[in-house]
Amino acid sequence: MSRLAALVRGLDPRLKLGTALFLGPALWLMGLVQAGVCAVALLCIVAALASGQPLGGRMVRGLLVFVVFWVAVKAGLDAVSGMEWAQVAAGAGDLAVRLAALLLLGLSLALSASARALGLAVAWAVRPVAGGERAWKLALSLALMVHFLPMCLATVAEIRQALARRCPRCGFFLRMTVIPQAVIRALGQKTWNQTLAVAGRGLDGPQAWEPDFSWSGRDTRCALVAGGFLVWISLSLPFLS
């Protein structure tokens, strides 16, 4: 498992991003068997990557809860609309496989490449089209956005905890009024401080976001394997088959 995680982490982020960009939309269009194979393969990769991460298990559990929730919603709505149970079950299973595969794809990308690496990979891809000036700003924006997401979640959790302690009897509507205001205030301050930190570290210029990727023989071999896999998947796409 750790060898698989090390292999995936060590791959060039451009290869990982390119594969994800192709596979993501294709997951909704490919055959169910291919989607299932993708889901199983991605589950193995995510399990390997998450095993070394302190929050990995929680992320996988959160993902499963998300899938179960939406599958239940779909199944419920289908059943209410009068569909037969067999069709409801087939539809729910189809959604479960595709949604799980898609979320596992995003999770494997997030666990195997840093925010900075992904930002640089996107900037590298758009540089010929958007130009150097926009490309480094895009890299910085993406790195900040990905960096800020867990901070937002942590802030929301802290504010919910604080409210639960200070006002244990306050109702749902009061909480829904207080929490967003407090979150926005806290994040506003963090955003300002982070802007200063970025400028203070000299990261607000193009020289700080020059891509420094190195394509290795291992990347070539993995690209060939991934390419073959993607061709097999492509054969099941409705507009190619």
Next chain:
Amino acid sequence: MITVTDLDYVYPGGQGALDRVSLSIRPGTLVGLVGANGSGKSTLMALMAGLYTPTSGSITVDGCVNPGEGRAVRAVCRLVMQDADLQMLGATAEEDLLLGRARTDATVARARELARRFSLLPAWERPVQTLSWGMKRKVCLAAALLDDPRVLLLDEPFSGLDYPGMREMRGLLRESRAVGLTQVVSSHDLECFIDLVDQLVVLDTGRLALDGPPDAVLNHVRSHGVRPPCSWSAGQGVRSWDEESL
């Protein structure tokens, strides 16, 4: 190295932060910038780092004048802020230290050497969210030093550190002073670093209240919301920590 002349700063919302502050800092000195909460320490640090533009007056850092040359000021200064989480954009200590630098063998070797000095090598490949508060502070400080700044600005570097962490931070300040780096260290508590300080600057509600060598200033700090160190209050002057040598 740093000359602050009649500096005023008013935040965009209209809240005044600094009022006619003037001071001078010689190269290679370690300056303690102290004051009560809200006295303007962090604002003055950000101005010295070239991150804000003075409302009036000027700051000259290594010959670069702000307003006008804010970007040049930023190139010679590095500000290490209080909240390490906001400054660390890399996923691991390694990636954060190499952020914004070409990944050459020489750069990696230098970053590793600095990490060794800061006892960060065991955490080289660890995700930053698994590092302790003290280690995160050290990564931020190491990243700042990797840029070879002429001036290092540390905003409350001792806050949140335990006793070993404080001793380690003091050791890093001493090392930087030994190599001639100009350092400005802000704090609301003198106890943890007064024995290292060459010049003590006290701010009080945005105004410069006191400025001079610690021995000449410490008798008057209490009236500006700053507690003198215990050894000073006990009539024993400024004492170094434990068996540390100055």
